[in-house]
Amino acid sequence: MKIEVVNGNYHYEKRRKKFPDLYARNINFTLEPGEIMAILGPNGAGKTTMLKCITGLLEWKQGETRIDDKALTSIDRKELWKRVGYVPQAHKMVFGFSIEELVVMGRAPYISTLAQPTKKDLEAAHAALDTIGILHLAKKSCNEVSGGELQLALIARTLVSDPEVLILDEPESHLDIQKQIVILQTIKRLSQERGISCIINTHYPNHAFYLADFVLMTAKEKDVVYGKVQDVMTESRMKEFFDIELKKIIYEEDDYLVETMVPRALGTERNLSSCRFNDFQ
Template identity: 60%
Template sequence: MILQVKDGNYSYQKRQPNAYLYQNDINFTLQSGEIMSILGPNGAGKTTLLKCVMGLLDWKKGQTYIDNKAFKDFNRKEIWKIIGYVPQASNMTFSYSILDLVTMGRAIFIRTYAQPSEADRQAARQALDMVGILHLADKPCTSVSGGELQLALIARTLVSEPKILILDEPESHLDIQKQKVILQTVKKLVKEHGLACLINTHYANHAFYFGDKVLLMAKEQPILTGNVSDVMTEENIEHYFQIPVKRIRHQDNGEIYESIIPKYFAVEKDV
């Protein structure tokens, strides 16, 4: 499956519809099995971009395409069978069990006023197993950790069997260990199940981990898209985030490590 955005742009200003949010129109193509990381400072328009891509907001210019078919030619039910959206995790108000929370992702397959079937609940269990938290199925969602809840939200999305996975800062507010679990889970799912994946992140180094494509944005700056190695340069990161950085590449036992490090983290030289 191919996800494309052609000449996309957006405006919040009703009186000035041509006062676009992005300095240049957005164009990219994402194939099955590829991950595109979306990077930029706060207020750059990353979440707005995701909402436009999946039709929660209407592009003021341009269009999203799936396999060369424009979004306007799909009905809503068709779209939500293709796209799975994982929003930023927040505190849960109701203490649903994790299994019930994930089963809600089957709503598009359940008739109005009908109850989830055993097949729906079994699909939810399989999704929980895919993300490694089946053992939490009976736990209230209000009693699990932030990382476990984020994995449950990913499972809730997977249970609808999407072809395109869209995540909005899934690793935010998590410690390093939980971030690792989320990143590994997402990468494994995308590669093994052939999903096309868009992921918003504040962490530049996570783009190196996913290793496919990146979209870099900032206020009053042109949108940059391309391969990670081409876009994630010291010059671009410094310009878009307004902070001097050093790009580090290290090889150890056949494994390559790449990282962007702010220069203010440097320690004093040995005397």
């Protein structure tokens, strides 16, 4: 499935009047099956609003989202949510749903109003949980699992409708580094094995390096920049968008490659005179 945005703009009219040249520039991108795009920017840059406009949860002020060259607004909503999976940021549940019940909710496009989930729906939920690797948590309450496990359950909830596109809102936020890696590896595996296109919101440059084919960078009162990761995520542009100096580092070992960016401010100055003296010891 191809998903694209043509001349999309979601900025409020007051901002457009204050910065007419900046906010007249619209969002344009196209994702083919199996491709991943990261929306990268600091907090408060409007990334979540942009995602909601892409999915039709909010309306674009201008422009439109298209699915296979067809305007999203012309597609039946139930059919749309069979093809598009939206994963919001995970928050602890206030109700005592089990993980199994949470995931079965993703079958809503296939279940008639007032009907109960069928055996087929439960089997689909268990298959999705197994794909994500948390089938053993099926009977656990959402309030009993960790934030990372809940985030994985939300991804499983989208998979039960067998989507062709996954759209994820900062799925790795508020998680420890191990859980972040599990989430990222799961998203990448789903894209590679199922040909699912993915759009992921993040404010972690390293995650964009690991996951994405393309990146769309956004920040307050900045023009949107879109393109291939290597072309867009330069040291100078990261300084411009994040207001911090980042150094790009490439690590290679045999067939293993890691590209990362580290804040220069977190480095420590070496005592050069001490280093020179120690060289002769």
